[in-house]
Amino acid sequence: MEMTAERWKYLSEYMREVFAREDAVQSGVMARAERAGVPRIEVSPETGKFLEVIASIAGQGGPAKLALEFGTLAGYSAVWIARGMAKDGKLITIEMSSTHAAQAAETFRECGLSEKISIRPGRVLEVLPRIEKEIAPGSVDMVFIDALKSEYPRYFEAVLPLVRSGGVILFDNALASRWTMDMEPGRDADRDTVDELNRKLGSDQRVIACCVPIGNGVTMVRKR
Numbered sequence: 001m002e003m004t005a006e007r008w009k010y011l012s013e014y015m016r017e018v019f020a021r022e023d024a025v026q027s028g029v030m031a032r033a034e035r036a037g038v039p040r041i042e043v044s045p046e047t048g049k050f051l052e053v054i055a056s057i058a059g060q061g062g063p064a065k066l067a068l069e070f071g072t073l074a075g076y077s078a079v080w081i082a083r084g085m086a087k088d089g090k091l092i093t094i095e096m097s098s099t100h101a102a103q104a105a106e107t108f109r110e111c112g113l114s115e116k117i118s119i120r121p122g123r124v125l126e127v128l129p130r131i132e133k134e135i136a137p138g139s140v141d142m143v144f145i146d147a148l149k150s151e152y153p154r155y156f157e158a159v160l161p162l163v164r165s166g167g168v169i170l171f172d173n174a175l176a177s178r179w180t181m182d183m184e185p186g187r188d189a190d191r192d193t194v195d196e197l198n199r200k201l202g203s204d205q206r207v208i209a210c211c212v213p214i215g216n217g218v219t220m221v222r223k224r
Helices: 005-019 024-035 045-057 076-084 098-110 124-132 149-162 189-203
Strands: 066-070 090-095 117-121 140-145 163-172 207-212 218-223
Touching: 005 045, 024 076, 024 098, 045 076, 045 140, 045 163, 045 218, 066 076, 066 149, 076 090, 076 098, 076 140, 090 098, 090 124, 098 117, 117 124, 124 149, 140 149, 149 163, 149 189, 189 207, 189 218
Parallel strands: 066 090, 066 140, 090 117, 140 163
Antiparallel strands: 163 218, 207 218
């Protein structure tokens, strides 16, 4: 059956209605953040729910206890992740924009998650080495990556040693952003970088990989 744009729109709305209804706080996060100048590029609710489910099973025998996020925006995706984690779990999220970080802090306060989520300001590749000094190698259960697409390959190599065997890494925008994967190669550098990474992960013997066609696509790998 052909997946037309109309059919995909209907199915996305169906998934959102059935599985990913936002609560009152979640539904107001991006409207408030947009008024402060944050762009509306958050994950879809159905992608958020998918992250919550993964967080609820990503730990050793249960929910994730330690997770990382690259790219906080206004904290929308972090709320989904944190709600799926263990009660004593900790999410560390990295955000290079001070405006976005301030909005995320307000989001976490509104959701009662300020103690569970720690925001680290700065660029991922500059902040991650400092985080490495705080946590043990192989201690991270889950990583969600939604920052600079041009740096996705470097994020993967940098964070892989921190992830435990059996832990998961998820990349948003695996199939689309301002571009779509069916575009001709060479027209968008980010599209080509993500395509190259997807292909690499699909054959990387260090991980088991798949891509879930939800939202803008999520590539997920499980570390062997």
